[in-house]
Amino acid sequence: MPRKTAGKSLTRKARTGSDQLQWMYTQMVRIREFEEAVKRTFIEHPGVIRGHSHLGDGAEASIVGALSTRHDADIVMPSYRCHGYPVVLGTPLRKIMAEVFGRRDGLCHGFGGSMHLSDPSRYFPGTSGIIGQAIAHATGAALTAQVKNSGQIVYCFFGDGASKQGAFFESLNMAAVWKLPIVYVLENNQYQAYTHFSLEDANAVAGDPLSKKADAFSIPGVTVDGTDPVAVQKVVAKAADRARAGKGPSLVETKFYRLSAHGNVITVPPLSTQFPDHEAVAVYGNRKEFEHWKAKDPVKRFRARLLKNRALTEPSAKRIEAAARAEVEDAVQFALASPLPAPEEALQYVYA
Amino acid sequence: MAREMMYADAIATAIIEEMQRDPNVIFYGQNMAMTERDPMLKKFGKQRVRIAPISETAEIGIGVGAAMTGLRPIVELWMSEFMLVAFDQVINEAPRLRYMSGGQVSVPLVLKAGYGFCAGWAGQHSNCVYHTMMGIPGLKVVVPSTPADAKGLMAAAIRDNNPVVYLHSYMLTLDKGEVPDGEYVVPLGVADIKRAGTDVTIVAVGWMVKKAMAAADRLAAEGINAEVVDPRTLAPLDVPTIVDSVKKTGRVVLVDQAPRHSSAAAVIAGEIAEHAADLRTLRLVTALDAPNPYSEPLENYVVPNEDKIVDAVKSVMAHEAVAA
Numbered sequence: 001m002p003r004k005t006a007g008k009s010l011t012r013k014a015r016t017g018s019d020q021l022q023w024m025y026t027q028m029v030r031i032r033e034f035e036e037a038v039k040r041t042f043i044e045h046p047g048v049i050r051g052h053s054h055l056g057d058g059a060e061a062s063i064v065g066a067l068s069t070r071h072d073a074d075i076v077m078p079s080y081r082c083h084g085y086p087v088v089l090g091t092p093l094r095k096i097m098a099e100v101f102g103r104r105d106g107l108c109h110g111f112g113g114s115m116h117l118s119d120p121s122r123y124f125p126g127t128s129g130i131i132g133q134a135i136a137h138a139t140g141a142a143l144t145a146q147v148k149n150s151g152q153i154v155y156c157f158f159g160d161g162a163s164k165q166g167a168f169f170e171s172l173n174m175a176a177v178w179k180l181p182i183v184y185v186l187e188n189n190q191y192q193a194y195t196h197f198s199l200e201d202a203n204a205v206a207g208d209p210l211s212k213k214a215d216a217f218s219i220p221g222v223t224v225d226g227t228d229p230v231a232v233q234k235v236v237a238k239a240a241d242r243a244r245a246g247k248g249p250s251l252v253e254t255k256f257y258r259l260s261a262h263g264n265v266i267t268v269p270p271l272s273t274q275f276p277d278h279e280a281v282a283v284y285g286n287r288k289e290f291e292h293w294k295a296k297d298p299v300k301r302f303r304a305r306l307l308k309n310r311a312l313t314e315p316s317a318k319r320i321e322a323a324a325r326a327e328v329e330d331a332v333q334f335a336l337a338s339p340l341p342a343p344e345e346a347l348q349y350v351y352a
Numbered sequence: 353m354a355r356e357m358m359y360a361d362a363i364a365t366a367i368i369e370e371m372q373r374d375p376n377v378i379f380y381g382q383n384m385a386m387t388e389r390d391p392m393l394k395k396f397g398k399q400r401v402r403i404a405p406i407s408e409t410a411e412i413g414i415g416v417g418a419a420m421t422g423l424r425p426i427v428e429l430w431m432s433e434f435m436l437v438a439f440d441q442v443i444n445e446a447p448r449l450r451y452m453s454g455g456q457v458s459v460p461l462v463l464k465a466g467y468g469f470c471a472g473w474a475g476q477h478s479n480c481v482y483h484t485m486m487g488i489p490g491l492k493v494v495v496p497s498t499p500a501d502a503k504g505l506m507a508a509a510i511r512d513n514n515p516v517v518y519l520h521s522y523m524l525t526l527d528k529g530e531v532p533d534g535e536y537v538v539p540l541g542v543a544d545i546k547r548a549g550t551d552v553t554i555v556a557v558g559w560m561v562k563k564a565m566a567a568a569d570r571l572a573a574e575g576i577n578a579e580v581v582d583p584r585t586l587a588p589l590d591v592p593t594i595v596d597s598v599k600k601t602g603r604v605v606l607v608d609q610a611p612r613h614s615s616a617a618a619v620i621a622g623e624i625a626e627h628a629a630d631l632r633t634l635r636l637v638t639a640l641d642a643p644n645p646y647s648e649p650l651e652n653y654v655v656p657n658e659d660k661i662v663d664a665v666k667s668v669m670a671h672e673a674v675a676a
Contacts, residue, residue: 075421108454118453125420126453130440136413137445143414144421147378147399170410177405349455350489352513 018311024068024229025302025312026320028060031084032299033321033328034093035260038083038100038114042264042274045336048101052266053114055275056084058259059187061298064088065232066155066185066254069240073123075145077138078157080115080129085157089122093331103338110341111349123152131192132158132165135184139171142180142249153181153243155236160210161192164200169216172249176217179248183239186210186251187226189258194279214251226254227298257293354500357531359524362499363464366506367426369535371396374424377510380404381411381428381464408438412463416446416515419461424510431477432467432519446515447490461515462506467495468559468609469522470644470655478644478651480610485517486586486619492516492540493586497561499529501584504538512540521559541588545597549579552665553597556580556607557616560656564607567661576669586616591623598628603668605635607661612638633671635664 035055041048056063063084067076078085086096091107099106100114108118118126125141128134138156145152162168163186175182188210190197198204203212214221220242224235232254239250260275261282267273276282280290306312357365371377380402385393392401404411408429415425429435435442446459469478486493492514496502502520509516546561547568556564561582568578581597583590598604604624606617615638624631640654 077417106454108452108456111454112452116452118449118456120420120453120456125417125457126449128445128449130444133409133413133440133445134417136410136441137417137420137449139410140414140417140419140425141421143378143418144423147418147423167409167413170405170407171413173405174407174410174414178402349451349453351492352450352455352458352460 020068021306021311022316022320024064025306025317026324027064027088028229028299028302029321029324030093030327031060031063031087032057033324034083034087034096034331037097037328037332039260039275041332042272046272048336049114049264050102051113051115052263053100054081054263055260056081058189058257058293058298059084059226061229061302062185062187062226062232062254062256063157065229066157066183066236066252068229068233069237070155071153073150073152075123075125075141075152075154077125077134077141077154078127079131079134079159079162080127081159082115082117082127086117086119086122086124089119089124091119091122091124093327094334097331097335098338101335101338102340103335104341105334105338109345132162132167134158135162135165135171136167139175139180139182142175142182143178145181146178151244153183153240155183155185157185157187159192160186160188160190160197160201163210163213164192172217172219172251175249176219179246181243181246182249183236183243184249184251185236186253188253188255191258191262191279193262194283196279196284209253211251211253219248220250221253222250223253223255226256227296227301229298229302256298257296259294259297353533354530355533356528357499359499359502359520359527359529362503362531363506363520365531366503366510368392368395370507370510371400376422377424377426378402378418379426379428382406382430384428408434409441412438412441413445415461415463416441416449416459419459419515420449420457424460424462426462426464426510429463429465431469432465432481433476433479435463435465435517436481442517443484443488443491447488450514451490458513459515460513462509462518463515464518464520466522466525467519470651471522472646472648472651473644474646475643480608480614480639482517482519482586483610483614483616483619486589486616488587490514491587494518494540494584495558495586496520496584497524497546497558497582499527499531500536501538501544503531504536505540505584507535507537508540511537516540519558523559524562527562538584540585541590542585543581543583543590543593545579545593546582547578547580549577549601551577551601552579552603552605552668553594553601554578554580554605554607554661554665555594555617555620556582557586558609560607560609563656563658564661567658567665570658570662571665576665578665583616583620589620589623591627594620595624595627598624598631602630602632603671604631605637605661605664605668607637607656609639609655611641612636613641633668635668637661637664
């Protein structure tokens with residue numbers, strides 16, 4: 001979506017909804033600060049985070065714009081790149097960070113880690129680490145909403161890579177046949193793990209947007225500037241309305257750029273790991289591409305626009321940022337101080 | 353009260369009764385409920401009884417997601433091999449999500465499929481693939497051998513708060529037996545001694561229970577008193593009941609329609625070896641190491657039969673039993 005259009009809607013909203021715009025900015029900053037802290041932990045506290053962590057920096061506008069349309073009991077089911085969603089849903093950052101650190105006080109008591117956050121009390125049932133598979137789970141959650149006539153809709157987030165999985169095609173087909181109340185948000189962050197999407201997506205190869213996949217299921221498919229939360233909000237609101245009206249699913253491609261690498265470097269213990277350069281630089285040697293998108297950093301851009309539109313003042317922006325930093329720092333300290341689980345706890349939770 | 357019923361009808365009866373009992377139970381799959389005349393559709397309506405496309409990954413994955421959020425789906429998969437198309441959902445999604453969430457969610461899902469259709473279905477529709485499933489923590493695996501068990505275990509599977517793979521033998525579909533009326537639940541994880549005996553234990557799975565019972569009749573005529581143990585569920589596996597029987601008889605023959613190294617029998621043999629140290633002798637009667645063949649003499653050669661069971665029992669009888 002062109003910036004001009006988005007700017008217009010922002011101006012209009014700014015007059016009536018500066019509270020909401022400030023809420024959006026606050027959530028975006030909280031996500032960014034959280035992800036930066038995870039990234040720093042690999043350097044400041046080597047070994048504290050095990051396995052593979054995936055960050056959502058760059059996705060803030062997509063996450064917050066989409067979730068700004070959410071009603072209280074709507075269900076949110078993202079992929080394994082999942083830190084940002086519970087941040088917005090109100091899960092205490094302490095519990096999220098402690099889970100990333102594998103601690104007993106973590107959201108999942110150290111059983112899930114970075115890839116498997118779960119907070120069903122906030123309508124966030126859980127995630128899958130296997131790319132694309134949770135699209136089917138989210139579709140199942142929409143089936144529950146329909147069968148129970150609960151009035152809920154489901155927000156299903158997944159990456160461009162996942163849109164090449166069988167689970168994507170099968171799930172969207174069934175959701176369309178059954179007219180399930182679900183919004184599929186295809187977060188096109190331009191890299192499937194380490195590979196640029198132009199190398200693996202048929203629509204991209206043909207010069208089409210990825211939302212064209214919706215045509216295969218005869219459902220609406222829209223591509224939107226995923227660095228602009230207001231633009232995302234507008235498009236997702238329409239898809240959500242359609243879902244709420246019982247008209248079935250929609251596909252929204254939010255196009256943005258993942259600002260960190262796919263994940264921390266995969267190493268074998270006791271070698272320590274941290275985040276490498278972004279694939280554009282590390283794999284393709286294309287620093288220009290990376291810098292181009294970094295200049296379009298959704299958090300910085302949104303800040304500048306809110307200041308310009310007087311939806312936010314410099315002091316209040318600084319207050320929001322300081323509060324987010326303090327909240328995240330508190331989460332890090334809490335997580336560091338939280339005990340590791342006792343070994344014998346490993347046999348808990350296998351069966352219900 | 354009980355009445356005579358076919359194995360297939362016993363399964364259907366359990367599904368209907370559980371759907372009447374609990375509005376959260378839903379039932380869907382390929383090529384079912386295709387017309388308005390479908391009795392299940394008439395009884396429970398289009399919301400709860402659905403026809404699905406040929407999309408195992410989504411069918412099972414949707415079941416997982418629906419189960420995570422408050423329904424109790426039964427997915428009709430028809431043939432157990434079709435689960436292989438969606439093995440990630442069966443093995444790496446359904447049974448893992450509760451654990452990874454630290455016990456916050458559960459996945460009460462039933463995956464219903466027939467297995468081991470030895471009637472000329474050749475290499476991709478007749479095999480036994482439960483070995484991998486029974487070794488997955490978080491997943492339960494049910495293999496009923498009688499109409500009564502078929503009903504009681506289906507009821508238990510639907511009520512269970514974990515993902516359950518319910519495997520019915522296609523070869524038992526038309527078998528008749530007494531089935532209790534009304535609420536009848538056979539707990540998961542409890543083996544059944546189908547025939548009491550003192551000389552030798554035969555542990556058999558699914559269709560093989562029927563073969564083992566027939567073999568035991570023949571052996572009885574020759575003065576050999578075999579005890580037939582049916583685990584009924586492969587996960588959880590009732591190791592104590594099996595081990596107690598083997599301790600009593602000192603001899604065991606394990607009968608399984610699967611090939612030797614992917615059989616439940618091989619797993620059970622390991623448990624017996626560790627827990628019944630006084631065991632004198634053990635034999636496995638399994639399918640030969642070949643995919644299931646098409647032509648009848650080939651299929652009969654590969655799959656276990658009564659003669660093979662009788663021969664195996666006689667060979668273990670040649671060993672002195674050691675009293676427990």
